[in-house]
Amino acid sequence: MNTSFFTFRFRSLAIVFGIQVLTLACLTAQEQAKPVFKDGEAQIVDAFNTPEKWIRHDLFVETTFDSDGDGQLDRMHVDVTRPNQTETEGLKLPVIYESSPYYAGVAPDVEGLFWDVHHELGEMGKARKHPDVVRTGQRPIISNSQIGLWVPRGYIVVHSSSPGTGLSQGAPTVGGVNESLAPKAVIDWLNGRAKGYTEPYGNEEVKAYWSTGKVGMTGTSYNGTIPLAAATTGVEGLEVIIPVAPNTSYYHYYRSNGLVRSPGGYLGEDIDVLYDFINSGDEAKRPSNNARVRDGEMMKGMDRITGDYNAFWAGRDYLNAMGPMKAALLMSHGFNDWNVMPEHSYRIYNKAREMGLETGIYYHQFGHGGPPPLSMMNKWFTHYLHGIDNGIENEPHKAWIVREDDTIDKPTPYTDYPNPDAEAITLYLVGGAPEIGQLSKLEVPDQDPETLIDNYSFDGEALAKAEITSHRLLYVTPKLTEDLHISGIPKITIKLASSKPATNLSVWLVSLPWDDSRNAKTTDNIITRGWADPQNHKSLTNGTPLEVGRYYELSFDLQPDDQIIKAGQQIGLMIFSSDKAFTLHPKPGTQLAIDPNGTHLMLPVVGGMEAYSKAVN
Incomplete structure (x- = not known):
């Protein structure tokens, strides 16, 4: 055994540890950086508003599933952006987390990608094309979304690529159970209950020692679906979600009361098309994933012949999985969203309200997307992640609706939705x-x-x-x-x-x-x-x-x-x-x-x- 190597490592760690103790001791003599709150909202703190000092790194969180069938538990690619004070001052902060299947690129919109809709009802239509996704992006940065908004206000921002996309292992399933368990694993890691590693197949662990364990999730469209998917697991630490225009049921997205129906703007799209669109994971795993998921489970279950609701669709309807959910919920949607239609948010809001969860709903008069005003999101994150008593849980208004002639940041408050009158x-x-x-x-x-x-x-x-x-x-x-x-x-x-x-x-x-x-x-x-x-x-x-x-x-x-x-x-x-x-x-x-x-x-x-x-x- 090379004892000199271990002696050197020990002495080096002792020196580093001593420097950290000395640094922290010196900082006690002056005010350490910490989040600041005013009017119930987290404020921009100059000490945090230093992009050149932010610490950015990535890792791979081990999940509880093997969705690509290679005999090993899938690992999710995760990135972290945090103020440098989480390293230099021992500061712990809550996390705002966004996950997506889109971060590493999507399939090209080639002719034949969508199903041909020119045929009689009860027919399948001719076979379509399956274009490959050319994966994009480099480590350690998965995405820059949310960072500029929340890191300066005293949060850590985390991203992850969903299963079978980017550098995340596994298979895309478009609403399958692994898309719920993947963000759960990341939240478990942020709370010390799951393991993270520096490499996709390595054994060197990474710990989230800078996390308070409190997590809020947000995102738009598919990125807004994943917070709900995570919340349905009941994972401890996920305190609040703010989904924007989320797809809460793939049946309601691709069917309507038994009818085969396309989402607005994407005539001929179906769940297998979306699978191809996001399939940006390991190229070597794609053939087996395609055969098992797209050409197997999906083709057997999606049923473009009758459009009936079945077990396949029921398993991709998050309304059916809400029993364990305990996170607070602020929904956001547009009444003129003909892509992910406004029923998607209302059906989940209504169920969460019946379950006695803390709920709110924000509707505007525009199309797809459109988050709540920043001030509203700030108050929800501030209350549930920083524990500031800003009164939102006692707010007499549970619904905010942008009126026809108003801007998207000027909603009118109402007791609830639908209007009780x-x-x-x-x-x-x-x-x-x-x-x-x-x-x-x-x-x-x-x-x-x-x-x-x-x-x-x-x-x-x-x-x-x-x-x-x-x-x-x-x-x-x-x-x-x-x-x-x-x-x-x-x-x-x-x-x-x-x-x-x-x-x-x-x-x-x-x-x-x-x-x-x-x-x-x-x-x-x-x-x-x-x-x-x-x-x-x-x-x-x-x-x-x-x-x-x-x-x-x-x-x-x-x-x-x-x-x-x-x-x-x-x-x-x-x-x-x-x-x-x-x-x-x-x-x-x-x-x-x-x-x-x-x-x-x-x-x-x-x-x-x-x-x-x-x-x-």
Whole structure:
């Protein structure tokens, strides 16, 4: 044994230790750097606002799973950015953590990446292409997100690549259990319960001696899904999550009430497409991962034939896994997000509220993304991670909604969402096809069926603007003489018959006249939307072919909304079949017959029928 080597190491450590003790002793004579709080928020501290002194390093956290099947527990690639005082002054700080499958690059958008949607319902469509991801990024920096905001305010920022992406081991599963257990392992490591290593296959350990153990997570879209995934494990130390536009159910992302439906802007995308999009992990592991996950589990479970809900989709629905969750939750979403639709946040918020968790929800009127105002996030992180009593848990308002003419950082507070003063009113159809019918407070009996002919070549905007067309049915309220506030989840009940055993069904709630001007806002035209498969009129898990000409009744929710419809507008209920931007494109010609006597709209109005009657005279 080389005793001189060990003697040298011991003496070196003793010298270093002595210097650290001396340094700390000297610092006690002067004020050490520490977080500063004002008005319940963490403030920028000059001593922390020194990027050139920040300590940045990476490591590999060992998980409890082997998702790539190589016989070894997967390790997640993690980076850390922390103020230098966590090293020089022994300062311990809480962590803000973001994880993502996107950090190491994504697949190119090549022709054939998405499923071809030009085929009949009940068919699979032709095979698509599987492009490879060219991995990007270098150690030790995985991402720079969150750092500039939070490190100067007295936090440590941590990132990790999700399983099978970047330098993280394992396989992408797009909502599989490993995507919940991976961030759990990182949080366990931050609390000393899991092991971290300097290298992906090495044995030299790294410890988070600078962490208080308190962790908050945030992120947008997929990066907002992972905080929820982690929270469903009930991991100790995860105190608060702020998901922004999170995908909380892959079924709700790729299907709608039994219907095969694409997310807005990505016609033909499905869960296997997203798998290919993020598959940036070890090139040597990709063939076996592809065969097992994408071409095995996904192809067996995703079911583009019927669109039914099944065990595969249930396992990727975080609502089903919320039992252990105890982290505080501040949700953020846009009412006009037609990619990850606003129901994704509401369904989780509503469940968390029922569970008695600390909850809040922030909605704005724009599209995908959009975090809460910095001040709001700051107060939530300050309270739950630094333990500052700033009163947010006693806040009388649980909902903050950006009104139509306000900026995204100026939300209006409300007691809750939906607005507690909202009541569902029922509006009935008065026929007028192929022109425009009416929405009435009173039922009109003994009306004849109204028909429409499916043709995907006409998009929703064209159908809403048309005065006469055989490709949609449109029913409108009287012109509003006062503003009308809608808050909640509209619900449609439709009685219909089809000329084919399968058909698309699309419903839009619109504000008319349609505004084509350059200054039109996203809230000026579309109020909300919904889609459904009439084959699933009885069961979401077992759709059955329609008997041609037979009438069926089905009810389903439209997307949540909170909107003030301006005086001078009319609210229109538009019923049509294939939605050019969202559904499959079967050959035009399917006829739908709608029975007005068995069809009605339940609209959540603040002030109920009294307010509605006043607004329409």
